Amino acid sequence: xxxxxxxxxxxxxxxxxxxxxxxxxxxxxxxxxxxxxxxxxxxxxxxxxxxxxxxxxxxxxxxxxxxxxxxxxxxxxxxxxxxxxxxxxxxxxxxxxxxxxxxxxxxxxxxxxxxxxxxxxxxxxxxxxxxxxxxxxxxxxxxxxxxxxxxxxxxxxxxxxxxxxxxxxxxxxxxxxxxxxxxxxxxxxxxxxxxxxxxxxxxxxxxxxxxxxxxxxxxxxxxxxxxxxxxxxxxxxxxxxxxxxxxxxxxxxxx
Amino acid sequence: xxxxxxxxxxxxxxxxxxxxxxxxxxxxxxxxxxxxxxxxxxxxxxxxxxxxxxxxxxxxxxxxxxxxxxxxxxxxxxxxxxxxxxxxxxxxxxxxxxxxxxxxxxxxxxxxxxxxxxxxxxxxxxxxxxxxxxxxxxxxxxxxxxxxxxxxxxxxxxxxxxxxxxxxxxxxxxxxxxxxxxxxxxxxxxxxxxxxxxxxxxxxxxxxxxxxxxxxxxxxxxxxxxxxxxxxxxxxxxxxxxxxxxxxxxxxxxxxxxxxxxxxxxxxxxxxxxxxxxxxxxxxxxxxxxxx
Amino acid sequence: xxxxxxxxxxxxxxxxxxxxxxxxxxxxxxxxxxxxxxxxxxxxxxxxxxxxxxxxxxxxxxxxxxxxxxxxxxxxxxxxxxxxxxxxxxxxxxxxxxxxxxxxxxxxxxxxxxxxxxxxxxxxxxxxxxxxxxxxxxxxxxxxxxxxxxxxxxxxxxxxxxxxxxxxxxxxxxxxxxxxxxxxxxxxxxxxxxxxxxxxxxxxxxxxxxxxxxxxxxxxxxxxxxxxxxxxxxxxxxxxxxxxxxxxxxxxxxxxxxxxxxxxxxxxxxxxxxxxxxxxxxxxxxxxxxxxxxxxxxxxxxxxxxxxxxxxxxxxxxxxxxxxxxx
Numbered sequence: 001x002x003x004x005x006x007x008x009x010x011x012x013x014x015x016x017x018x019x020x021x022x023x024x025x026x027x028x029x030x031x032x033x034x035x036x037x038x039x040x041x042x043x044x045x046x047x048x049x050x051x052x053x054x055x056x057x058x059x060x061x062x063x064x065x066x067x068x069x070x071x072x073x074x075x076x077x078x079x080x081x082x083x084x085x086x087x088x089x090x091x092x093x094x095x096x097x098x099x100x101x102x103x104x105x106x107x108x109x110x111x112x113x114x115x116x117x118x119x120x121x122x123x124x125x126x127x128x129x130x131x132x133x134x135x136x137x138x139x140x141x142x143x144x145x146x147x148x149x150x151x152x153x154x155x156x157x158x159x160x161x162x163x164x165x166x167x168x169x170x171x172x173x174x175x176x177x178x179x180x181x182x183x184x185x186x187x188x189x190x191x192x193x194x195x196x197x198x199x200x201x202x203x204x205x206x207x208x209x210x211x212x213x214x215x216x217x218x219x220x221x222x223x224x225x226x227x228x229x230x231x232x233x234x235x236x237x238x239x240x241x242x243x244x245x246x247x248x249x250x251x252x253x254x255x
Numbered sequence: 256x257x258x259x260x261x262x263x264x265x266x267x268x269x270x271x272x273x274x275x276x277x278x279x280x281x282x283x284x285x286x287x288x289x290x291x292x293x294x295x296x297x298x299x300x301x302x303x304x305x306x307x308x309x310x311x312x313x314x315x316x317x318x319x320x321x322x323x324x325x326x327x328x329x330x331x332x333x334x335x336x337x338x339x340x341x342x343x344x345x346x347x348x349x350x351x352x353x354x355x356x357x358x359x360x361x362x363x364x365x366x367x368x369x370x371x372x373x374x375x376x377x378x379x380x381x382x383x384x385x386x387x388x389x390x391x392x393x394x395x396x397x398x399x400x401x402x403x404x405x406x407x408x409x410x411x412x413x414x415x416x417x418x419x420x421x422x423x424x425x426x427x428x429x430x431x432x433x434x435x436x437x438x439x440x441x442x443x444x445x446x447x448x449x450x451x452x453x454x455x456x457x458x459x460x461x462x463x464x465x466x467x468x469x470x471x472x473x474x475x476x477x478x479x480x481x482x483x484x485x486x487x488x489x490x491x492x493x494x495x496x497x498x499x500x501x502x503x504x505x506x507x508x509x510x511x512x513x514x515x516x517x518x519x520x521x522x523x524x525x526x527x528x529x530x531x532x533x534x535x536x537x538x539x540x541x542x543x544x545x546x547x
Numbered sequence: 548x549x550x551x552x553x554x555x556x557x558x559x560x561x562x563x564x565x566x567x568x569x570x571x572x573x574x575x576x577x578x579x580x581x582x583x584x585x586x587x588x589x590x591x592x593x594x595x596x597x598x599x600x601x602x603x604x605x606x607x608x609x610x611x612x613x614x615x616x617x618x619x620x621x622x623x624x625x626x627x628x629x630x631x632x633x634x635x636x637x638x639x640x641x642x643x644x645x646x647x648x649x650x651x652x653x654x655x656x657x658x659x660x661x662x663x664x665x666x667x668x669x670x671x672x673x674x675x676x677x678x679x680x681x682x683x684x685x686x687x688x689x690x691x692x693x694x695x696x697x698x699x700x701x702x703x704x705x706x707x708x709x710x711x712x713x714x715x716x717x718x719x720x721x722x723x724x725x726x727x728x729x730x731x732x733x734x735x736x737x738x739x740x741x742x743x744x745x746x747x748x749x750x751x752x753x754x755x756x757x758x759x760x761x762x763x764x765x766x767x768x769x770x771x772x773x774x775x776x777x778x779x780x781x782x783x784x785x786x787x788x789x790x791x792x793x794x795x796x797x798x799x800x801x802x803x804x805x806x807x808x809x810x811x812x813x814x815x816x817x818x819x820x821x822x823x824x825x826x827x828x829x830x831x832x833x834x835x836x837x838x839x840x841x842x843x844x845x846x847x848x849x850x851x852x853x854x855x856x857x858x859x860x861x862x863x864x865x866x867x868x869x870x871x872x873x874x
Contacts, residue, residue: 050743076745084743090736092848093729100726101733105745107726111754114725115718117559121725122552128726168745290667341839347666348613349842352795352834355788359831366824475784479678486671517693521682524675531672532660 001064003028003204004049004172009058011048018044019228022058024206026172031198031205033219035212035239037248041228042208043085046174050082051075062172077105081170083161085177085208091150095141095160098149099132102167132167138200139163139193155186159193166197173197175207179214187211191218216240224248260390262512263505268396268465270504271403275458276481277488277496278410279331279451285427285491286447287343292354293334294455295478296361301327301456302469303365303374310377319379320402320460324453331452332445340441358478365471373470376463399461406457407497410450414493419446427491476520480507483527489537498538570709577705587705591773593813594708595766598715600793600805602762605719607791608799608848609728610755611735612662613670616677617763617790622782623680624650624764625771626690629699632772639702643711643768650764651757653680658756662749677787684779695778696771703772711769715762720802722758731755735800796837796844804846 002025009022019041026032034042047053049060051072060067067075081102090098108124136142139159144152149160158178165173178194179187191214198205209215215222216236224232224239226248232239239245276298283291301323308319338357342350383394414420422443425433434440462477463469484503488495503523510522530537573590576582582590603617628646631637661672685693722728731751733741742748771777789812797808815833819826837844 052739052743071747072739072742073745073747076743082743084740088737088740088743090733090740092736093732097729101729101741101746102744104726104730109726111722111727114727115721117555117721119552122555124726164744288667290671338835338839342842345838345842348607348795348799349838351667351670352792353838356831356834356838359827360835363824363827363831367828371824479674479784482671483675486668517686518682521679521686524678524682527675528661528672528679531664531668531675535664535668 002026003030003063004206005061006049007059007061009045009048009055009060011044011053011055017228019048019055019225022225022228022230024223024230026204026206028204029198029202030221031194031219032207032221032223033215034206034208034223034225035210035215036225040225040248042225043176044228045225046082046176046208049075049174050080076168076170079169079171080174081165081168081172082174083158083165083176083178085180087157087161089149089157089161089164091148093149094146095149095152096129096132096136096145098160098164099135099167100128102164103128103131106169135163135167138197154181155183158182159190162193162197166201171204173203173205175205175209177208177210179209179211184213187214190214194218257389258512259509260388262508264390264392264396265512266505266508267501268399268504269508270501271399272458272462272465272477272500273481273484273504274497274500275403275406275454275461276477277484277500278407278493279455280482281485281488281490281493281496282423282447282451284485285493286423286444287339288347289339289350289354290482291339291451292351292478293357293361294451295474295476295481296358296365297327297331297334297452297474298455298459298462298477298481299365299469299471299474300330300361301452301459302463302473303369303459303471304456305460305463306374306376306469309379310374316379316398316460316464320457323456323460327456327459328449328453331448335445335448340444358474362471362474369471371471373468376467376469378467380464395465399465402457402461406454410454410493413450419443423447480523483523486527486537487530489540492537492539495537495539566713570706573709574705589813589817590705591703591708591769592817593810594712595770595773596790596793596809596813597712597806598762598766598769599790600797600809601716601719601802602759602766603790604794604797604799604802604805605723605731605755606759607794608801608805609723609735610731610752612752612756613666614673614756614759615670615784615787615791616657616673616675616680617759618782618784618786619673619677619680620650620653620760620763621767621770621786622684622777622779623653623760624767625777625782626684626696626767627764628768629696629771629777630690632700632702633696633698639700639707639772642702642772643765646768646771647761647764650767651761653764654757654760655753657760658753662752662756674784674787677782677784681779681782691778693779695776695781697776699771699775699777701772701775703769708769708773711765715765716802716806719758719762723802727751727754732800792834794844796834798844798846798848800848801844801846801850803851804844804849807851808845 004024004026006022006024010020011018022045034045036042044053048055051067051070055068062078062080067078090101108127109120113120133142133145136145139162141156141160141163149157152160158181162175162178179190182190194205195218197203219236222234222236222239223230224245231244231248232242234242276294279294280291283289283294304323304326305319308314308322334357338353339350342353380395380398385392414423422433422438423446425436425438426440426443430440480503481500484499485496487502488499503526506526507519507523510519573582577587599617599621603614606612606614624646627649628642631642631645632639657676661669664672684690690696730746733746734748734751738748793808793812794805796812797804819829
């Protein structure tokens with residue numbers, strides 16, 4: 001069975017159909033890309049998948065269970081985590097606190113234990129600290145654990161956002177333009193990192209990206225969205241040579 | 256039925272006052288997104304200026320009204336320049352607290368100046384009562400309504416037909432774009448404060464001749480309630496403030512008229528809560544959602 | 548090597564001893580007449596104001612919501628507690644607990660529908676609720692109506708107020724410095740991201756609001772049983788505003804900031820008492836000036852600690868700790 005299966009998903013904003021009849025299937029451990037020109041509706045799809053927007057029609061199923069109508073935090077608890085196109089870190093908090101917040105749903109002590117400072121509180125905090133440090137190390141941010149998130153350079157903020165999403169221990173990771181604002185060197189490293197975390201954590205990843213070198217480099221399967229509709233699905237090679245994709249990106253005349 | 260009609264008339268008079276104050280709240284919020292808590296106190300200052308002009312200088316109603324409006328317009332601009340302009344890019348709460356600070360300053364400054372005692376407004380207009388089908392209408396109520404409607408028409412004209420009105424609408428829509436189009440944003444904001452304050456001053460003078468009594472803390476409750484009226488209509492929307500003001504005035508008059516006058520204040524706030532829960536953008540407002 | 552738990556316990560016992568010594572000295576001075584009733588009154592006020600400011604800070608500072616109706620919950624606690632001692636003749640501790648719980652329940656009732664409002668709208672809603680609570684009290688003759696309630700037994704004293712202030716600060720700071728507190732703070736930082744990271748934002752907003760209201764109720768109960776008389780007007784918008792000013796001046800998101808501001812403003816307010824109206828004019832000007840020059844308040848979101856003065860050594864220690872785990 002597919003891990004994620006999206007069937008005929010549509011949404012309209014005040015009469016305008018932003019996404020219509022969107023279909024997508026991801027098998028476990030897939031690494032897929034969602035591309036398309038600006039305004040095609042890619043982020044809107046992410047927002048529906050994570051419960052920020054309620055679709056007007058269609059269904060989203062994770063492991064055969066519908067996610068439609070759940071709140072974003074409930075969808076996260078089901079195992080879906082995401083990053084944002086315009087970075088949304090907890091910017092006035094430290095790097096490690098950003099991760100600890102994402103670990104919150106897996107915390108080992110309750111409200112009472114926290115207020116009364118029972119022994120469970122200290123062991124729970126210690127575990128959260130250690131797990132967060134491990135993740136930071138994977139993302140090469142461990143030396144900056146005490147800095148405020150807003151003081152990190154842009155590329156590191158993007159990495160921190162992915163690390164934070166990983167801290168919620170997802171099965172499905174949605175990355176919204178992870179390479180935006182990165183230089184070629186950083187993008188290259190990011191590609192390696194994305195491949196590595198997929199293997200290491202047995203993840204399924206769907207990413208939105210404008211940087212074609214990244215998309216073509218890491219994704220095994222690509223979905224192309226234009227004006228809210230899927231116009232092509234295929235391997236990087238198939239997509240590269242697809243007439244409709246080229247038209248969508250470059251306009252009619254170019255083809 | 257008679258009670259109902261009578262309270263409707265009273266409600267419209269009271270509502271006129273709320274609407275005039277609410278306009279200033281709504282215009283200022285529309286342009287700088289600040290709840291100007293000092294606005295109710297500008298209304299109080301307006302009432303005192305009217306008292307000063309009629310009781311001490313012996314002026315008649317219209318010159319007193321105009322003088323009060325002009326002086327309060329200047330006061331509004333001064334408050335904006337001294338207290339709010341430096342905070343335009345500060346956190347919202349800082350501006351809000353400053354507004355409350357200005358409010359306290361006006362209230363207790365006035366108390367120092369004129370003592371906390373209640374002043375009786377002189378009878379600038381001899382009361383004449385008209386009776387229709389058992390319902391009493393006074394000439395004062397008529398004047399309140401006439402002045403209010405005239406000021407509202409004037410405001411509509413300014414906002415929709417003049418350059419400064421267009422500038423105000425542009426700035427409230429998008430400050431930066433307006434600036435790029437060559438609009439002087441600072442002057443436009445000043446003008447908004449001036450107009451709003453002048454309307455509040457008019458409300459103050461009208462309240463003086465209607466209820467005959469004024470005191471330095473008289474602005475607190477009507478200020479809060481006018482704000483409720485502005486939210487009711489949809490904050491930032493001028494026709495909304497007018498409608499909200501009249502509606503609130505009528506509801507309050509009805510509550511008092513049917514013998515529950517102590518519930519007058521809570522009822523206004525219950526309306527506020529209901530509107531905030533059901534439709535936070537108000538009767539005339541549109542929903543906007545945060546872009547993710 | 549001691550476990551972290553044991554080390555913390557030792558540190559806490561140390562702090563407790565210092566607090567107990569402070570309490571004992573003041574208590575001795577009050578009983579011996581060295582501290583006259585006027586100063587005692589101000590010590591009591593400081594305690595009540597600390598409870599109010601720290602509890603409002605949880606809502607406004609840490610959770611990033613914007614409440615300006617805190618006095619309403621204080622009123623609920625004051626009337627609730629006074630009812631228990633005055634009409635039911637039950638012990639003071641039960642009265643305080645009842646008042647606090649009643650205020651906490653009101654916090655849930657108010658918070659659930661309104662906390663989805665943002666910023667200014669929430670501020671107005673809380674202000675509205677404060678006024679509604681006051682308006683209702685005015686209309687209930689059984690609890691004294693507009694004239695208020697008098698003859699409440701004077702059961703609160705320095706001991707009660709000191710230890711309940713300590714308890715409030717302890718509970719709220721323990722809450723804030725835990726995963727629940729971080730969840731609360733994440734909502735202030737970025738609500739959409741918090742929700743996406745699995746934080747039930749509604750739950751934590753209501754929780755912060757409820758805890759804050761509960762302690763406001765506790766402060767109300769103490770207030771009622773120290774001043775024997777309570778009136779609806781004691782808990783008006785101006786009172787809410789007083790508390791808000793303490794939080795903002797101290798720094799939103801800083802518990803120590805709230806404590807310092809509560810102490811400073813109570814003293815300032817007492818020393819300006821004789822000036823009547825001029826007091827509020829000075830107060831207002833001070834407020835405007837502080838907002839113009841330091842809008843983030845005295846402490847910002849930082850906490851006061853003596854290690855602030857030896858920041859370097861702390862950083863070093865932190866780094867070593869970090870690499871130790873990294874290896």
